Amino acid sequence: MAPLISIKDLSVGFQGVPVLRGVDLTLQKGEAVGLVGESGSGKSVTWLAALGLLPRHANVSGSVRLDGREILGAPASELDQVRGGRVAMIFQDPASALNPVLTIRRQLCEALALHRDLSGQTVKAEARRLLDLVGIPDAARRLEAYPHEFSGGQVQRIMIAMALAGNPDLLVADEPTTALDATIQAQILELLSTIRREMDMAMVLISHDLGVVAENCDRVAVMYAGRIVEAAPANQLFADPLHPYAQGLIGSLPPLDGPRRRLTAIPGTVPDPASMPDGCAFAPRCTLAAAPCGLAAPTLVAIANDRAVACIRAEASRRALLGVAAE
Amino acid sequence: MSAPLVEVSSISRSYGMRAGMFGRSMAVHAVDGVSLAIRKGETLGLVGESGSGKSTTGRIVLGLEPPDRGEVRFGGKPMAMPGTPAWRAQRAQMQMIFQDPLGALDRRLPVATQIREPLDIHGLGEPAGREERVRELLRAVELTPAHGGRYPGALSGGQRQRIVLARALATKPDFLVCDEPVSALDVSIQAQVVNLLADLQAQLGLTLLFISHDLRVVRQISNVVAVMYLGRIVELGSADDLFARPEHPYTQALVSASPAPGRRSAGRIVLAGDPPNPAARPQGCAFHPRCPHAIARCGSEVPALSAVGGDRQVACHLVTGPQAETRDAA
Known part of the structure; x- marks a missing residue:
């Protein structure tokens, strides 16, 4: 099956400082992939770069293909069809993503007019349907309300409604529940998984919370210092991280x-992007590090069906594990 | 079993709030009849969502603001009037750590100077020996004296929180209030600071009030845990037991909402409704509009926190004693 989106060797530098150092990631249609890592690991930058949302001074290279078509460096007119249409994105702080002086109806209808060929009463009906879909009670009346009249969880629901306006094939959710309380986080995550099933939509869930990612994704990629260091099915990664x-x-x-x-x-702490250690970026903090770790950065190598790891020591430990199991 | 170092008896605190510029002023009950006891050398974890009153409780316990009603006793004595010499002496024995270390530090002063400041203020030790005490404190939080010469901006988030911790320990306090001390840190750094806090507590015999929304971190460090909802304690018990067998429907939902690697979300209790608004507290049990088990009585009568067997206390009409399990069977 051809992948929905395929990222190859994506790199980003700001003023000569590399922050993303060769990321490879593919997503199948309808699949949920989690990206975990600490702050500065490049989780968000990967998708901002892929969708051409970084400022102009960012130095982006590599390839991002959506259904086989290159979108990295594509002209703005083409990207406008992709962003919000094929690929939608929601962020951690939903309140700052909405315009405080416009009603929810104006903002939802704007997204609908841009990405769907709707007009007049059908736009308004569709806006109401979307609000219903994301679980805002009394949608018809609430359309006329302003963002400040909603709670934090409801504003994130509205952002999700807006993201769904273009019927996207992929939703990139960047820390969608980090600012929310635990019980509200559970509501939003449940909403996302319901919608994803119903619309057969792929999702990238970016989070620092391993639990959130483990429960809501099929596959997980762990990022460290601008690279993916391990990719595996969610259950395997947490049962047996390499x-x-x-x-x-x-x-x-x-x-x-x-x-x-x-x-x-x-x-220790995460290395400064301006002075990356030679070889494996994690070696200075690694209890298993050996001399060769400081020589060359390990590449992401497939070690089993659907599992890959970028560590020369992990392969050794894996072989040891298999050897024990064979006896 | 030792006597409690900190005893909080039914403290309440409300703030005036105006709805809109010309609206009527109304009282928001941030904390409403909270009682706690923390034994010497132990940690009490206070959990709850935003607006539950956990930070206000911490501030009252520390004497940073007075309660409207109720009393805080420290070492068997009531808290002295703020501003008096007795209050000063008492305050040196208790310190606070906040979530944002950068906000708690002065960006324009080297961190060693900031660690030294409480020593100068409280006149602790010979002035000549204070430099050595600062170095000792830096080593206690697993930093080197060289870090002392840096400015907060040149340190990482985890290092800054260590500096705040070193400064809090400068007066050799008996009691620390930690308000979300690791919430802003990445998970690997969070583990370093949690381990450090546990080590220091064991070495120095510190008593902690640990406030956090993160159930995992609270369980890791606490002996006793209190769960707050809209200004009241709804459940109290020993840390392991409370998270393994939550009795209050709100605690059950909180525990269930905490995502766990390796577990799919099947069987999760997802609460309906919005987070509670302290300015519009529901009648009766504050949790009843979101409670999956609520009965008519819950809407009219406030449940009192009462013992239900073991060391557990629960404020719920439906949890009445050790036989509470029948509710789940029904």
Whole structure:
């Protein structure tokens, strides 16, 4: 099956400082892929670059193909059809993404007029249908309300409604629930998964929260310092992480049940993009690091069906694991 | 079992709020009849969503603002009047750590100077020995004396929170209030700071009030956990037991809403409705409009926090004793 979107060797630099250093990622139609990593790992930049949303001084290279067509560096007229139409994006802070002085109806209808051939009463009817779909009660009346009249969770619902206006094939959700309380986060995540099933829409869920990604995605890619270091089906990644950084991230998460143990914190901090270490960017913090780790940056290598890891030590540990299992 | 170091008895605090520029002023009950006891050397975790009154509780416990009603006792004595010498002496024994370390530090001063400041203010130790005390504090939070010469802007988020912690420990306090101390940190750094806090607590015998919305972090560090909803405690119990067997429907939803790697969201309790608004507190049990089990009585009568067996206390009409499991079977 041809992938919906295929990113190859995507790199981004700001004033000569590399922040994204060769990302490869493909998404099938209808698939949910999670991107996890700490701040500065390049999760958001990957999609901002892919959709041509970075400022002009950003140095972007590589290839992003949507249904086989290159969209990286495509003319604005073509990108306008893609952004909001084929690919929609929602962000962490929904309140700042809405215009405070326009009613929800004006803003929803604007998105509908841009991406769908609707006019007059049909636009308004469609706007009401979208608000209903995302679970805003009393949609007909609430269309006339302004953003400040809604709660944080409701504003994120409205953003989702707007994102759905163009009937997208892919929704990129960048930390969609980070600013919300736990019980409201559960509501929004449930809404996203329902909509995704009903519309057969692919989704990229960007989050620093491993739990959120694990529960809502089919596949997960772990990013560190501008690269994908491990990609695997969600259940396998959390049951059996291979990259020492992925292992560290999971070990850092306090358990909610079972015996309490000391957290296995990853020592040190994320490297400064302006002075990346030679070789593997994680080596200075890695407990398994050996001399060759400092020589060359490991590439993302497929190690099993649908699993890939960028670590020379992980392959060794994997072989050891398999050897034990064979006995 | 030792006597409690901090005892909070039915404190309440409300703020005046105006609806719109010319609207009528109305009272928002941020904290409403909260009682807590924290034993020496232990940690009490306070969880709840935004607007639940957990930060206000922390500020009242620390004497940063007075309660409208109720009393806070520290080491068996009531809190002194703010501004008096007795209050000063008491305040040196209790410190606070906030979520945003950059906001808590002065960007224009080297961090060593800021760690030294409480020593000068409270006149602790010989002036000549204070430099050495600052170096000792930096080592205690696993930084080097070289970090002391830097400005906050030149440190990472985790390092800044360590500086704030070092400064809080300068007066050798017995009691720390930590308000979302790791919420702004990345998960790997969060684990470092949580481990450090646990180590320091064991070394120094610190008593902690740990305020957070993150159930995982709270469970990791707490002996006892209190769950707040709209200014009241709805459930209180030992950390492991409370998260393993939540009794209050709100706690059950909170625990269920916490995503876990390796578990799909099947069986999750998703609460209907919006987060509560402290300015429009529902009649009766504040949680009843969102509660999946609510009965008529919940809409009229406020449930009191009462013991239900073991060391658990629950404020719910439907949870009345050790036989509460029958509710789930029904």
